[in-house]
Amino acid sequence: MNRMETDEDVWARALALNLTIHYRTSHAVTPEVVQGRWGRIINISSVNARVGRPGLTAHSTAKAGLIALTRSPARELGPHGICVNIIVPGAIQVAAGNDLPAHHRARPEDQIARQCVPRRGQPEDVAAGIAFLASPSASFITGQSLLL
Template identity: 35%
Template sequence: MAKLANKVALVTGGARGIGRHYALALAAEGARVMIADIADGAPVVAEIAAKGGSAASATCDVSDEAQVKALVADTVTRFGRIDILVNNAALYATLAPRNFNEWDVEVWDKVMAINVRGPYLMVRHVSPHMIAQKSGKIVNIASGTAYKGTPRMLPYVVSKGAMLAFTRSLSRELGAHGIAVNTLSPGYILSDTGLGNTQHVEEEREKVRNTRAFKRDGYPEDLTGALLFLCSADSDFVTGQSLVVDGGSVNN
């Protein structure tokens, strides 16, 4: 039997980039998937349906509480429950690297609104459903940058460091309800959205590759095994943890 048969997964930022791969992987293991994004998720829904899976999509800005509430209500109406929440939506690919004192306050606040407030709002409105059923898996997406202190991306790195603390604290509060809260921390991954920003590629690709124990680029497919572990019964006694998937870069 598929690992996630009869489960319902809600994936934010699931219409493109790494999030698309998360949604496809969850569906391939039997989950019914709600894809939430500011971009159109219909193509991913069609991909999942073509492979015999079940999915739906909704437009949602995770920094807007009214939209988050509507998304959660829509998911429960469509699928009856929510077993898995993947907090993947984040502002990253469109950010141009710059020195710490060159970030406009407006950009800083936007990063924090999407990357920190967004996951909080998702958990705030999804958790009552998980508490009622006394089970759930929450996976917050952080980044290896939070461990390494990557320069010239300060607001992004700070926001991902916040996800590590968010997971640790939240796991203590939700553990009594049978809900696991963990973090998946990818290294620098060559996704379609990441490759769209040539400045990121020029500044990071070779430099990061040289810090890895495995001297190769990372791709979205390298992350899905870890995601499925954190979303399935295989990790039922794992909570409050961060799993770094970066080819051994953080070890250096």
Template identity: 45%
Template sequence: MEINLLTHAACVQLVTPALTRRGRGRIVAVSSVLTQLGRVDLAAYIAAKSGLEGLVRALARELGPHGVTINCVRAGSIEVPAEQAVVPDHAAMVVRQLDRQCIKRRGLPDDIAAAVGFLAGPDAGFITGQCLTVDGSWCMA
């Protein structure tokens, strides 16, 4: 809860006064497709990320009138070096993951960064309170 929800809320609380004074700004949080799918043994993580998505929707209503948008990127299975150390039978996990996705490659940090960049940029000025799912269509919600 501390890392996946409360830290986000604290950061938003710190930046919103300056953004609302300027009359414009963008905030982008990162969530997880597991808020839509669920998973055994990750209830606390999923609850925190679900809370983050609720926070984004609530703050969209509060900050929108001040010219500030807030959205989130709902990340799928993203390939990172640490997963090889913590995922037993990593090769089998990769095969299972690719079977679930329409796009048959692992997601990369750059895929998430591109979505964040879009939501933070000028072309997303009329988008707020949304979660953009970036997961190779693992979760089509």
């Protein structure tokens, strides 16, 4: 399926679930973290935001938009002590991957061959990135994409 074949409902749902919900969540917490002069907003994107995927135009577009929804607020909120960053996972081994249609699943050996570390990423790898960005050690890191 190409961009022109993407159903409007698929497009709207992908943007709602992968972009709009992040905006609404960030927007809801902003007044409180600005008042407290400290906070961390950590968004989660996807490697598809950077490389795209046939048949996943809406998903990839929403995830790419999430990168912009990280960088602009980082500039706006940085003066208030709030860091806004994004994790961009690649081939993370999760059970939900088994539910994807076959034409959307990449062969694990193909993914591993393209990576520097020759193994599938684990959810714990993503959690470690989030924990670091949420920590005081990352107090000068904002507007950045952590690629995993």
